Amino acid sequence: MAVPTGLDPAGLYVELSYVDGARERRRRPLLDCVTTRFEDVAPVRPFRWSRGDRHFAGWYWSVTTGQHVGFESWLERDRLLLMDFDPAVVGIASQPFWLHWHDGERERRHAPDYFVRRADGSAVVVDVRADDRIGPKDTESFDVTRLACAQAGWDFERVGVPEAVLLANVRWLSRYRHRRCLHEMSADRLRQVFTAPGPLVAGADAAGDRLATLPVLFHLLWFQELTAEGMAAELLGPRTRVRLAERSGP
Numbered sequence: 182m183a184v185p186t187g188l189d190p191a192g193l194y195v196e197l198s199y200v201d202g203a204r205e206r207r208r209r210p211l212l213d214c215v216t217t218r219f220e221d222v223a224p225v226r227p228f229r230w231s232r233g234d235r236h237f238a239g240w241y242w243s244v245t246t247g248q249h250v251g252f253e254s255w256l257e258r259d260r261l262l263l264m265d266f267d268p269a270v271v272g273i274a275s276q277p278f279w280l281h282w283h284d285g286e287r288e289r290r291h292a293p294d295y296f297v298r299r300a301d302g303s304a305v306v307v308d309v310r311a312d313d314r315i316g317p318k319d320t321e322s323f324d325v326t327r328l329a330c331a332q333a334g335w336d337f338e339r340v341g342v343p344e345a346v347l348l349a350n351v352r353w354l355s356r357y358r359h360r361r362c363l364h365e366m367s368a369d370r371l372r373q374v375f376t377a378p379g380p381l382v383a384g385a386d387a388a389g390d391r392l393a394t395l396p397v398l399f400h401l402l403w404f405q406e407l408t409a410e411g412m413a414a415e416l417l418g419p420r421t422r423v424r425l426a427e428r429s430g431p
Contacts, residue, residue: 195329199225199278208281215333219296219304220272224251225279226292241265243273244358244403251275257294257309259343264297264307265358266351268405272298277306282325291322305336312341347413354417357399367397368406375407378424381417398423 198208200223228238228251240249241258243265250273252258257275264270277296282289295307308323315323323339330337370388379387385394401407402423410422 193282193325193328193332195325195332196281197278198281211280211329211333214278215335218272218298219277220246220274220298222274222277222296224274224276226276228253228275245270246273253294254309256311256342259348260307260309260340261295262351262355263343263348264295266355266403269299269301270297271300272296280326280329282329284321289322289325291326293326303336304334305338306330308337308339310339310341344413346416350409350412350417354399354403357396358403362396362400364393364397367394368401370394371398371401371407372425375423375425378410378422380419381409381421381423382419384423 195211196208197211197214198206199214199217199219201207202221204223228240236254238251238253239258240251241261242248243250243261245265250261252261252275261273261275264273274296275294276292279290279292293306294309297305297307299305306326308326310319310323323337327337367389371384371394374384374387381398382391382395385391385398388394388398398407402409405426407423408426409417410424415421
């Protein structure tokens with residue numbers, strides 16, 4: 182890993198600035214912040230878009246958080262969608278803090294794109310950038326962020342363009358993520374039908390009127406109570422094999 186000139190990885194000193202629950206801006210040493218619930222903080226900078234901008238910012242309603250989470254580009258939105266679909270993720274915050282460090286000549290800062298809390302209590306800081314859009318300054322920022330996360334006991338990921346087929350399938354299912362798509366009677370019938378794996382549309386027909394059961398089926402696929410085979414390999418279709426998801430534990 183490239184280390185910025187004059188920077189000692191073992192002695193890297195980083196401070197974080199963030200917006201706390203009282204909407205007050207705070208700046209503290211990194212190691213004083215490791216137990217802070219950054220998945221609950223407000224973004225440190227606004228999400229704006231104006232005509233002519235290369236990026237399109239906006240807000241995505243997340244099932245995981247039960248509220249809107251910001252993004253600064255379509256690529257960030259796509260990655261946010263996949264995180265929202267991931268059952269191991271229980272918290273997401275966008276632009277959670279500024280990292281401040283000195284590169285040997287001047288103070289630098291970087292705001293990672295997301296802070297993610299996993300179900301096991303661990304955390305991962307995520308930067309989103311396509312492989313072909315990473316410049317020298319970006320490389321330095323990502324390397325410092327990785328070193329800082331290692332000090333804090335967090336994981337770090339720099340992710341790029343997601344796999345197209347998986348993303349297309351998750352985008353489709355996301356249309357049915359809201360609880361208004363859940364009808365318990367239809368859901369119970371679908372769970373029973375797909376105890377034995379079978380084709381998607383045939384199973385929907387077996388559970389009742391297709392127009393009523395398909396939205397519920399897609400809702401259960403989003404929440405992964407049902408599992409579709411080959412989600413990363415082929416687009417969801419009438420013959421996609423669906424089964425009841427296996428549940429671990431008692």
